[in-house]
């Protein structure tokens with residue numbers, strides 16, 4: 115049995131914690147936030163991911179909150195013309211042996227959190243930011259921002275896109291702006307006209323941008339992401355609010371269905387998309403990186 119330290123209680127840190135605990139390891143997760151929650155946005159989980167969650171025993175809890183979309187279609191940004199791309203639903207299960215789920219990140223995070231706490235109520239330490247680590251012959255010592263240290267056999271850096279653990283292992287790295295920004299938001303399905311309430315994911319294509327929409331939470335909410343070329347916004351944050359007018363301006367000329375969705379987003383968020391060079395390795399001795407810390 116290994117004594118495992120994990121930095122970060124996001125989707126990657128919690129999934130890994132649960133998997134390791136189920137294999138009999140002792141796991142402690144140190145999370146900087148005092149309140150454990152996720153940003154309000156959707157995430158799509160293909161059969162490669164849902165297969166893992168099902169193996170971890172999360173199928174019943176996830177089925178309460180996911181949307182099993184019937185399929186995906188492509189739509190043209192100007193005219194709205196549509197083409198089916200592929201079927202999901204039962205087809206995904208028949209073809210890949212596991213379902214395709216669309217889920218609100220907050221719902222997904224809550225399922226993981228409950229499962230980790232059920233396995234070990236003290237496993238997660240909120241309000242404990244990780245500041246750095248020191249490797250030694252027979253273990254690794256994690257340094258916390260409050261001045262305390264904890265020792266384990268291995269350390270997993272799951273502390274997200276601005277990972278402190280990655281910075282210590284491989285330096286700052288340079289994030290390059292891609293020239294794209296993403297608008298995102300959630301819309302109550304009931305606020306949309308009936309023809310826009312189907313349980314199908316849509317990928318809209320247009321000049322200088324694309325839009326992705328898909329249903330969440332059993333079809334009660336629609337997730338919206340609009341990616342456009344724009345170089346005057348460089349803030350890499352998921353939580354900076356923009357305005358409906360600005361979002362509509364960036365997607366002017368797009369089909370009325372897209373504009374209807376935008377008008378029904380309570381708070382559209384704008385997020386500059388940055389990229390980093392892939393790392394040559396995610397491992398250094400007894401320390402490794404996972405999730406956005408590894409491939410931001």
Ligand SMILES: Cc1cc2nc3c(=O)[nH]c(=O)nc-3n(C[C@H](O)[C@H](O)[C@H](O)COP(=O)(O)OP(=O)(O)OC[C@H]3O[C@@H](n4cnc5c(N)ncnc54)[C@H](O)[C@@H]3O)c2cc1C
Pocket residue numbers: 121122123124125126127144145146147155156157158159242243244245272273274275276277278298352404405406407
């Ligand atoms: C809006 C959005 C939509 C996405 N859609 C998809 C999708 O459809 N499909 C897909 O596969 N992927 C998608 N992704 C990407 C995927 O969701 C991320 O790759 C994933 O959430 C990363 O999880 P993570 O746990 O590595 O990082 P995070 O979720 O960022 O979690 C990191 C955690 O570490 C904590 N932390 C940070 N620094 C410290 C520190 N110093 N000490 C302690 N704790 C710390 C943070 O507070 C946070 O809780 C999407 C991402 C976003 C933002």
